[in-house]
Amino acid sequence: MSKFPADVALVVIDLQPDFMPGGALPCVDGDGIVPGIAALLSQRQYRTVVATQDWHPADHASYASQQPGQLPFETILLHAQPQTLWPDHCVQDTPGAVLHPAVDWTPADLILRKGTRREVDSYSAFRENHGPDGNRPPTGLAGWLHERGIREVHVCGLARDYCVLWSAQDAVKSGFRVKFLWDLTRPVTEANDGMVREALAKAKIAIV
Template sequence: MYGTDVALLVIDLQPDFMPGGALPCQHGDAIVPAIAALLDARHYATVVATQDWHPADHASFASQHAGRKPFDSIELHGQAQTLWPDHCVQGSARASLDARVDWKHADLILRKGTQRDVDSYSAFRENIGPQATRAPTGLAGWLHERGIREVHVCGLARDYCVLWSAQDAAISGFAVRFLWDLTRPVSADNDAVTRIALGECGIQIG
């Protein structure tokens, strides 16, 4: 078991990010058994799970922009915004956390992307403004108050929500370990760029 100052952060382990879902990661379902076993083993005294939880008319959905299609890019709040297929809609079955994991081991389940006009890849900050000053979700404060010094991150998707969460954890003052084998990307073509981005933040991979 890790020390009480180390937390596990499980990002968006939801059916819509797995094969057959609206926005599938490559082999996104393959990491579920290992993550389930990790929680069952109680290696971490603090576990946080995030849940993408969008209103049906979310601004990041291509369906909300006439003439646009998924994976087009627009400007939203002065930043580039990828438009996605409708996914993780609040209350839908495919927005639920994967049922193969025993989530009673999670100390906190943080829903993100809940505001219609604001996307939220990271567990720590909304997608508004420059990286270091984006609006906080409150997670960093919650972890700091529990005495957490180090965060290990896993889940979906490696090249978006897990990456952004790891970067923001580092910015928030935590040592960070990126559990690469317990993540999967939207596109493996992004893996090299993801590794570079993690290295630039001093994030340990492994």
């Protein structure tokens, strides 16, 4: 039986091997959250579960390898917006891009692949990063959740300081109450934790 009301959904962000130790873009202790998230799903604590999956083409513009003379973690302007350049990661149809095999994903009602367009990065589950027209295109997730009667979203996964944070912020902007499951997230850089807490407080997002 679900622990949470029917109008609460769990959104698991990018729980993929490339974001874990030994992967192409490891988060600090990224694999440490796998057992907890696996338990949430196996116990059917949420009636609605969404999993996102970073799913990039091999020549994605966010890869440092695609920007001559640039190195991973440097910043460039992409579509007039700051873009962190990343090591090649979560390339479509590679082992590092799969949803983590230690989790039974059967309870997931929707698996949302993001970052599929070469020229546009996509941190958030709700909106891609800025595109060539200067806008952030919606992924359609907000509408899907609203039509299912969802009013509150709980977010977890990887990475705390990028994709999970952006997803939480965009969920608020999309009209949802949001809770941030801090212990079930991990950062790319622990030094960013203070920034993340400040951003969540500013957006009135509860940390649980």
